[in-house]
Amino acid sequence: MPKDKRVESITDMNQDFAQWYTDVVRKAELAEYSETGGCIIFQPYGYAIWELIQAHLDGELKATGHENVYMPMLIPENLLQKEKDHIEGFAPEVAWVTHGGSEELAERLCVRPTSETLFCSHYSNIIQSWRDLPKLYNQWCNVMRWEKTTRPFLRTREFLWQEGHTAHATAEESLAEALKILDIYCNMAENILAIPVIKGQKTEREKFAGALATYTFESMMHDGKALQTGTTHDLGDKFAQAFDIKYLDKDNKQQYVHQSSWGVTTRLIGAIIMVHGDNNGLVLPPAIAPTQVMIIPIASHKPGVEAAAKDLCTRLSKTARTKIDLSDKSPGWKFAEHEMKGIPIRLELGPKDIEAGQCIIARRDTNEKFTVSLEGDTLETAIADTLHAIHSNLFARANDRVKAKTYIAYNINELKSILDEKSGFVKAMWCRDEACEIVVKDHATATSRCIPFEQEAIGDECFVCGKPADTMVVWGRAY
Amino acid sequence: MPKDKRVESITDMNQDFAQWYTDVVRKAELAEYSETGGCIIFQPYGYAIWELIQAHLDGELKATGHENVYMPMLIPENLLQKEKDHIEGFAPEVAWVTHGGSEELAERLCVRPTSETLFCSHYSNIIQSWRDLPKLYNQWCNVMRWEKTTRPFLRTREFLWQEGHTAHATAEESLAEALKILDIYCNMAENILAIPVIKGQKTEREKFAGALATYTFESMMHDGKALQTGTTHDLGDKFAQAFDIKYLDKDNKQQYVHQSSWGVTTRLIGAIIMVHGDNNGLVLPPAIAPTQVMIIPIASHKPGVEAAAKDLCTRLSKTARTKIDLSDKSPGWKFAEHEMKGIPIRLELGPKDIEAGQCIIARRDTNEKFTVSLEGDTLETAIADTLHAIHSNLFARANDRVKAKTYIAYNINELKSILDEKSGFVKAMWCRDEACEIVVKDHATATSRCIPFEQEAIGDECFVCGKPADTMVVWGRAY
Numbered sequence: 028m029p030k031d032k033r034v035e036s037i038t039d040m041n042q043d044f045a046q047w048y049t050d051v052v053r054k055a056e057l058a059e060y061s062e063t064g065g066c067i068i069f070q071p072y073g074y075a076i077w078e079l080i081q082a083h084l085d086g087e088l089k090a091t092g093h094e095n096v097y098m099p100m101l102i103p104e105n106l107l108q109k110e111k112d113h114i115e116g117f118a119p120e121v122a123w124v125t126h127g128g129s130e131e132l133a134e135r136l137c138v139r140p141t142s143e144t145l146f147c148s149h150y151s152n153i154i155q156s157w158r159d160l161p162k163l164y165n166q167w168c169n170v171m172r173w174e175k176t177t178r179p180f181l182r183t184r185e186f187l188w189q190e191g192h193t194a195h196a197t198a199e200e201s202l203a204e205a206l207k208i209l210d211i212y213c214n215m216a217e218n219i220l221a222i223p224v225i226k227g228q229k230t231e232r233e234k235f236a237g238a239l240a241t242y243t244f245e246s247m248m249h250d251g252k253a254l255q256t257g258t259t260h261d262l263g264d265k266f267a268q269a270f271d272i273k274y275l276d277k278d279n280k281q282q283y284v285h286q287s288s289w290g291v292t293t294r295l296i297g298a299i300i301m302v303h304g305d306n307n308g309l310v311l312p313p314a315i316a317p318t319q320v321m322i323i324p325i326a327s328h329k330p331g332v333e334a335a336a337k338d339l340c341t342r343l344s345k346t347a348r349t350k351i352d353l354s355d356k357s358p359g360w361k362f363a364e365h366e367m368k369g370i371p372i373r374l375e376l377g378p379k380d381i382e383a384g385q386c387i388i389a390r391r392d393t394n395e396k397f398t399v400s401l402e403g404d405t406l407e408t409a410i411a412d413t414l415h416a417i418h419s420n421l422f423a424r425a426n427d428r429v430k431a432k433t434y435i436a437y438n439i440n441e442l443k444s445i446l447d448e449k450s451g452f453v454k455a456m457w458c459r460d461e462a463c464e465i466v467v468k469d470h471a472t473a474t475s476r477c478i479p480f481e482q483e484a485i486g487d488e489c490f491v492c493g494k495p496a497d498t499m500v501v502w503g504r505a506y
Numbered sequence: 507m508p509k510d511k512r513v514e515s516i517t518d519m520n521q522d523f524a525q526w527y528t529d530v531v532r533k534a535e536l537a538e539y540s541e542t543g544g545c546i547i548f549q550p551y552g553y554a555i556w557e558l559i560q561a562h563l564d565g566e567l568k569a570t571g572h573e574n575v576y577m578p579m580l581i582p583e584n585l586l587q588k589e590k591d592h593i594e595g596f597a598p599e600v601a602w603v604t605h606g607g608s609e610e611l612a613e614r615l616c617v618r619p620t621s622e623t624l625f626c627s628h629y630s631n632i633i634q635s636w637r638d639l640p641k642l643y644n645q646w647c648n649v650m651r652w653e654k655t656t657r658p659f660l661r662t663r664e665f666l667w668q669e670g671h672t673a674h675a676t677a678e679e680s681l682a683e684a685l686k687i688l689d690i691y692c693n694m695a696e697n698i699l700a701i702p703v704i705k706g707q708k709t710e711r712e713k714f715a716g717a718l719a720t721y722t723f724e725s726m727m728h729d730g731k732a733l734q735t736g737t738t739h740d741l742g743d744k745f746a747q748a749f750d751i752k753y754l755d756k757d758n759k760q761q762y763v764h765q766s767s768w769g770v771t772t773r774l775i776g777a778i779i780m781v782h783g784d785n786n787g788l789v790l791p792p793a794i795a796p797t798q799v800m801i802i803p804i805a806s807h808k809p810g811v812e813a814a815a816k817d818l819c820t821r822l823s824k825t826a827r828t829k830i831d832l833s834d835k836s837p838g839w840k841f842a843e844h845e846m847k848g849i850p851i852r853l854e855l856g857p858k859d860i861e862a863g864q865c866i867i868a869r870r871d872t873n874e875k876f877t878v879s880l881e882g883d884t885l886e887t888a889i890a891d892t893l894h895a896i897h898s899n900l901f902a903r904a905n906d907r908v909k910a911k912t913y914i915a916y917n918i919n920e921l922k923s924i925l926d927e928k929s930g931f932v933k934a935m936w937c938r939d940e941a942c943e944i945v946v947k948d949h950a951t952a953t954s955r956c957i958p959f960e961q962e963a964i965g966d967e968c969f970v971c972g973k974p975a976d977t978m979v980v981w982g983r984a985y
Contacts, residue, residue, distance in 0.1 A: 059628065059631070059632070061577065061578050061624065061627075061628070062581075062582055062585050062624070062627050063578035063580050063581065063582060063615065063624075066578035066579075066580065067578070068575065068576070068577055068578070068624075068628055069575055069576035069577075070575055071573035071574065071575055071643070074573075074574050074575050074576055075573075075574070077576075078574065094550035094553075094554075095550065095553050095554070095557065096547065096548055096549055096550055096553050097547070097548035097553050097556075097666065098540065098547055098548075099540050099542035099545035099546070099547070099664055100545075100579075100648055100650075100664055101542050101545065101601075101650075101664070102541075102542065103541055103542060106541050118607075119607045119608065120607055121606075121607065122580075122603045122605065122606050123603060123604065123605040123606075124601045124602065124603050124604075124617065125602065125603075125604045125605065126601065126602040126604065126614075127600075127601050127602075127652035127663075128597075128598045128599055128600065128601075128652045129598065135605075136542065136601075138603065138617075145540065145541070145542075145547075148540075148541050149538065149540070149547055152538070153538070164550070168648070169579055169647070169648065171579075171580075173606035173607045184606075185578055185579055185580070187576065
């Protein structure tokens with residue numbers, strides 16, 4: 028008998044979350060391991076999710092005046108070294124091309140871990156006057172960081188992302204850009220991915236190599252661990268000085284430009300899995316579900332069923348991304364398969380339904396089933412409403428979890444025991460001394476996730492050293 | 507005074523076509539040289555053209571059942587070596603990653619020059635039964651070939667492309683796929699890029715390393731030289747044997763799959779430049795022009811002009827990709843700039859036009875100017891019709907050139923003198939012996955471009971050796 032794909036049960040997420048994650052990635056056919064160590068194959072279903080994320084974000088970026096470009100993927104070593112903090116941060120994790128064909132190269136080239144250096148070099152050539160500003164460039168591409176331990180989507184040696192690199196006349200403008208993009212990202216997280224986020228600034232210790240300030244949005248996974256979901260950086264004029272990017276202002280004076288850079292990656296797919304998934308597999312927010320409605324004909328051998336189901340598929344394709352499963356598997360088997368793939372709505376249509384002029388809709392997120400009439404546009408309305416309701420429910424569920432699993436700690440032992448026993452975000456006051464962050468790392472294996480923009484009055488002493496503190500930080504263990 | 511971008515005149519294309527090409531690439535701001543040898547920076551305007559090509563082709567591929575995936579960009583050396591002809595063809599031109607961070611790798615990895623090996627390795631894992639076939643995968647990505655001499659878009663070390671890799675049950679199906687995709691490509695060339703093509707098969711000598719047969723579409727540049735515009739390959743079961751990709755057929759017997767692969771690249775942008783461009787710069791076919799209509803207000807300091815021009819821009823944005831140039835440059839300067847960028851339609855609107863309820867339309871391809879009423883939907887119709895007319899004219903003009911510059915040769919000296927003195931395509935009969943192709947290469951520095959599907963009765967003796975020949979080949983000098 029041919030070896031069919033089986034919908035085997037997956038590991039219980041409460042037993043072994045890491046194994047559950049890997050099971051979902053593979054059983055939902057999002058990604059497969061490849062022969063290239065630390066790199067994955069994005070399978071059609073996983074890549075289709077990325078395409079929907081791209082389409083949304085690309086539209087937002089273009090609507091705000093950003094233009095797409097494409098830079099070389101290899102960076103000459105001397106160029107990477109121009110900004111001191113930047114090379115220090117990235118040197119340990121870049122891959123090096125040393126040979127072209129059979130010849131050894133005079134200068135080795137690194138595979139881009141990020142492209143600030145190339146954008147800066149280009150900007151120094153094309154920016155002369157205030158008339159040339161701002162430059163709002165973005166690129167969609169692959170990047171590489173030579174990680175030791177990898178996990179599909181969350182941390183792989185090669186990943187896909189967009190990287191924005193902008194140049195502005197003033198410090199105010201580059202800061203405003205970094206914050207504007209953070210808003211675009213957070214709106215996407217909440218309204219498209221149904222993921223609640225905490226917005227804030229990274230500490231000096233956790234900021235991007237070469238940045239003046241890094242802004243971040245952090246989300247909480249099902250197991251209470253944190254995920255840095257995306258970041259934006261205000262580079263100030265640090266790179267401009269290293270790369271000599273100057274413009275002549277309206278008063279005819281040479282000025283350095285001020286820059287920002289920012290990116291989100293295919294890691295977002297990992298966040299979707301770990302925020303919304305359950306023990307039946309993936310659960311997709313409707314906005315990025317490649318298939319939003321899967322029609323499953325019941326007793327499809329009976330006359331008229333398959334034809335009616337096909338007609339319904341054509342009809343619904345105007346309302347939602349709809350597919351029909353006409354394979355020869357049993358309905359139960361199909362149910363499990365499409366649940367594993369996280370398809371938001373299952374639509375069942377059998378001979379009795381056709382006779383009664385109705386169909387059955389089942390929600391992936393709640394397992395609710397209800398009957399809907401095929402008359403008029405009742406079904407269209409029901410589908411649109413249900414997709415909307417699924418999004419809201421996913422967001423509310425995730426948001427409730429964040430609320431339930433966010434704690435306050437007043438000393439380091441408290442923080443450690445919360446993270447050991449409950450897992451989650453921990454709010455605590457901090458004196459802004461990096462030494463205290465190192466203590467947290469060493470004693471509780473936790474990191475500062477961010478200094479939230481929305482500060483709360485929870486105390487006035489550093490929870491590590493007891494000195495005066497006016498900064499509330501969210502701490503956690505992160506992927 | 508700030509160093510403004512100047513619309514300096516470009517080299518005359520009839521004096522020095524190569525320099526004219528480089529001038530257009532840079533003055534139209536399509537691409538810039540980068541610090542990475544042999545690699546270019548795709549600037550916003552050049553990349554926007556690529557995005558329009560992608561959007562069209564991606565739609566065609568999805569409509570015919572193809573799915574996008576993403577494979578790692580690095581290929582372990584042992585994997586690249588599995589198919590003997592393939593590695594022989596590509597080994598001299600791949601870039602090698604030998605170090606990750608500070609560590610030397612146990613096995614070096616090449617930057618993909620093409621991804622047959624990775625797709626085959628994946629297919630050998632996921633294909634088991636006839637139910638798994640066909641697999642119709644495609645990916646959009648960057649690839650690298652370590653070229654010695656490079657030219658923007660036409661031949662660069664890194665370029666962008668799509669590569670399709672399919673697996674089928676039978677030899678008939680993989681051949682049909684290679685031919686179907688060739689049709690999709692040629693329809694795009696003619697209907698979207700306005701480039702006439704010759705369809706045919708590559709000779710054994712010119713086929714893809716590892717293929718059973720390669721199909722190609724060749725186009726003629728303004729200078730009469732040929733460009734291999736894109737290719738599709740029937741791989742038969744050659745890779746399936748090397749990578750052990752088998753399926754159990756309906757009779758429970760193990761069978762090798764049959765495969766195809768195919769791609770088009772950012773070289774298409776080079777073709778557009780060299781087929782349609784003129785001494786005023788780029789000329790873009792409307793379907794892939796990022797801006798189809800550029801509105802230029804005349805005497806825009808006069809009251810009401812700028813507002814009317816803006817209104818018109820909003821109005822026309824529903825009909826065509828429309829922009830307005832509100833910079834403080836003179837109209838003449840703007841005309842030259844947008845001509846350089848190949849924008850299909852220029853729309854002039856001044857105080858007198860507004861008074862008369864009209865505007866002026868100028869065609870980039872013919873320089874024709876005419877007045878159009880702003881009443882009703884006259885202007886919308888005129889814009890749509892003009893865009894259509896520009897496409898038809900560009901295609902007809904290019905097609906006339908192909909007809910005028912296609913010759914027949916009966917011996918090698920004739921071929922050489924045609925190519926030396928006139929440049930173009932040369933049809934000649936060939937005995938199918940590779941030795942004769944080598945003679946052509948050595949004596950006339952020309953190559954067989956293809957064996958056209960549409961054969962013609964032009965003789966029955968090989969134009970090189972005089973032996974019996976029943977194959978008409980198109981020969982030329984190629985980019």
